[in-house]
């Protein structure tokens with residue numbers, strides 16, 4: 001059961017020195033605070049059976065494979081919900097860096113989610129870039145531990161550079177666009193709807209979706225994936241059997257005609 005232990009953050013919200021990231025995090029947390037107690041979840045027992053179906057566990061989109069999410073966006077959305085619920089549960093939600101962490105995830109999500117699949121590098125590729133750049137952050141010269149895509153998703157080595165953790169986060173924030181309602185009302189509305197949907201999932205006393213359950217999801221996701229894989233295998237086997245019967249019938253009919 002998630003209890004809300006944070007006090008109102010109105011002061012930080014109106015403080016001009018509050019970071020861009022923390023502001024984004026606080027906006028969603030303020031929405032969640034206002035929703036407290038207003039949402040009633042389905043029982044988790046019902047949920048568990050349902051999640052064996054091949055649906056995205058975050059948005060119910062139909063999937064053609066045994067994956068859990070339809071894409072990066074949904075995976076990161078539910079990860080952010082769990083992150084916030086865990087922080088609330090453990091009382092860490094009042095910390096500025098936790099609020100910033102939520103804000104950073106939100107900014108990524110408002111751009112459609114960080115494209116982890118497309119940008120995934122192997123350990124060797126990553127290591128090669130760090131060695132090429134002498135493990136020196138290409139922005140500030142400190143020790144580099146991360147590899148940054150300079151522009152877009154291309155993993156061509158010319159588009160990769162070594163950065164320290166700080167600068168890599170900074171680059172992600174700079175690239176994130178923060179828009180006002182006046183600038184772009186349609187885009188603003190889209191992002192606000194996302195914040196509201198997330199606030200609702202954060203605020204629910206019991207998790208609204210199985211994947212929001214920070215205590216049980218990590219373990220449960222493996223059994224759900226295994227169950228989905230087994231189901232897909234069964235479907236494939238059934239299809240093979242049907243093919244076999246079809247060929248038999250075909251031959252039988254052909255022979256009948258020759259008679």
Ligand SMILES: [Zn+2]
Pocket residue numbers: 056057058059060061069070071074
């Ligand atoms: Zn989805």
Ligand SMILES: [Zn+2]
Pocket residue numbers: 137138139140141142163164165166167168
């Ligand atoms: Zn740096």
